[in-house]
Amino acid sequence: MSTVDEAAEERFSINPARVGLYLTLGGLLVFFLAPIETGVVTSLKTPDAVGTTSPLVPSVEGFTLDNYATAVSELLPGMVNSLLYAVPATILSALFGSFAAYGLTLTDWRGQIGVLLLFVAGIFIPYQAVLVPLTRLFSVLGLSTLGIWGLLGIDNAYAGIVELIITHTAYGIPICAILFRSYYKGMSEEMLESARLDGATVRRAYRRIVFPLSTPMFAVVLIYQFTQIWNDLLFALVLVQAESSAAAPVTLILAGLGASQSGTIFGLRMAGAFVAALPTLAVYVLFGEEFAKGVAT
Numbered sequence: 054m055s056t057v058d059e060a061a062e063e064r065f066s067i068n069p070a071r072v073g074l075y076l077t078l079g080g081l082l083v084f085f086l087a088p089i090e091t092g093v094v095t096s097l098k099t100p101d102a103v104g105t106t107s108p109l110v111p112s113v114e115g116f117t118l119d120n121y122a123t124a125v126s127e128l129l130p131g132m133v134n135s136l137l138y139a140v141p142a143t144i145l146s147a148l149f150g151s152f153a154a155y156g157l158t159l160t161d162w163r164g165q166i167g168v169l170l171l172f173v174a175g176i177f178i179p180y181q182a183v184l185v186p187l188t189r190l191f192s193v194l195g196l197s198t199l200g201i202w203g204l205l206g207i208d209n210a211y212a213g214i215v216e217l218i219i220t221h222t223a224y225g226i227p228i229c230a231i232l233f234r235s236y237y238k239g240m241s242e243e244m245l246e247s248a249r250l251d252g253a254t255v256r257r258a259y260r261r262i263v264f265p266l267s268t269p270m271f272a273v274v275l276i277y278q279f280t281q282i283w284n285d286l287l288f289a290l291v292l293v294q295a296e297s298s299a300a301a302p303v304t305l306i307l308a309g310l311g312a313s314q315s316g317t318i319f320g321l322r323m324a325g326a327f328v329a330a331l332p333t334l335a336v337y338v339l340f341g342e343e344f345a346k347g348v349a350t
Contacts, residue, residue, distance in 0.1 A: 096120050096323035103319050120324035127310055128328055131296075131303035135283055136332070138214045138302070142221035143278040147271055149222070150229020155259050157230065158237040159245055169234075175227030180287050183224075188291060191216050213293040213300035220292065221282045229274050236270040237263070272343030280333050303329050 091108045098106065102115020156162075157169050240263070248258045286304040296305045307329050311322035337344070 092323045092326065095320055096327060098320045100318055100320060117320075120318075120320045121328065123321055124310065124325040124328045128303050128306055128325055131301055131306040132329070132332065134214060134300055135302040135304070137211075138217040138221065139279055139282045139332075142218045142225065142282050143275055145218070145222040146225030146229050146278055147274045149226045150274065151233045151264070151267060151271070152259075153226065153230040154233030154237055155263055158234045159240065159242075159258075159263065160255060172227045172230050175224075176231065180224075184287070184291050187220060187288075191292070211300045213289075213298065216292045217288060217302070220288050221278075221285070225278050225282070229278065232274055232277075233267070233270055236267065240266065269343050272340040276336055276340055276344055279336050283333055 087109070094111050095103060095108055097116055097118070097120070098112050099115045099117050099119075102112040106112045106115065153172065157165060157172070245258055245262065248262055253261065284304065286308065289302045289305045290308075293300050293302065293305060295301065296309050307322075307325050310325040311318035311320075
């Protein structure tokens with residue numbers, strides 16, 4: 054038998070191991086995509102169609118886009134509020150985390166290990182453990198009653214957005230610092246030493262060398278932080294409290310979307326969930342390439 058025939062026979066022969074691998078991958082694909090497909094199908098159905106048809110089967114007669122129109126109109130103010138605190142908190146926590154990681158990794162000073170342990174401990178503090186101290190802190194500071202917002206031309210009702218910015222920034226710094234530290238440990242010490250010998254200060258070395266080289270890790274941290282902050286409900290529920298508030302974020306409004314005295318409108322709630330997920334999807338698309346580089350390093 055010629056070499057060509059042997060290659061053709063090998064190509065078309067059935068390999069049990071490969072068949073098993075493909076079946077397993079196909080099963081996992083169906084397992085992970087089935088909930089998404091169910092959500093999409095449900096979001097395109099009227100309430101009557103949701104109750105009379107299978108969640109996995111589309112309905113021609115019950116097809117509607119009203120759920121998405123209603124979801125956008127209901128969630129748009131909350132999405133704007135979420136952006137008002139998620140974007141600043143994400144950027145600030147990433148910057149402060151980078152500063153802290155630079156000081157804890159690429160510089161030498163006494164007490165460095167102790168401070169690093171505090172950052173590590175900060176990651177493991179659960180949200181529930183800080184809710185009471187957090188509310189008491191903002192109550193003592195009186196961020197919503199000092200009248201400072203009136204002086205700045207901002208309605209006092211939006212004080213909750215400032216509180217959420219401060220809270221998420223502070224809570225995000227430890228994890229950002231640890232992520233940046235793992236990235237900075239792989240940087241060339243000879244490069245930084247050369248900069249110091251050329252007279253570069255600690256600040257200038259960060260601005261001219263470390264910061265430009267940190268773009269991939271900034272992408273990782275920004276995606277991670279934005280996703281965490283955008284999807285958070287607990288802090289919003291405690292600090293803003295009511296979905297009727299002018300500062301209510303999208304998660305707080307989404308929690309009550311589709312609820313009525315006659316029952317839950319599942320199609321509207323599913324449509325709202327997909328609309329609320331669009332900003333996080335956009336962030337992944339925008340920073341996807343740098344995110345892959347940061348994860349690889």
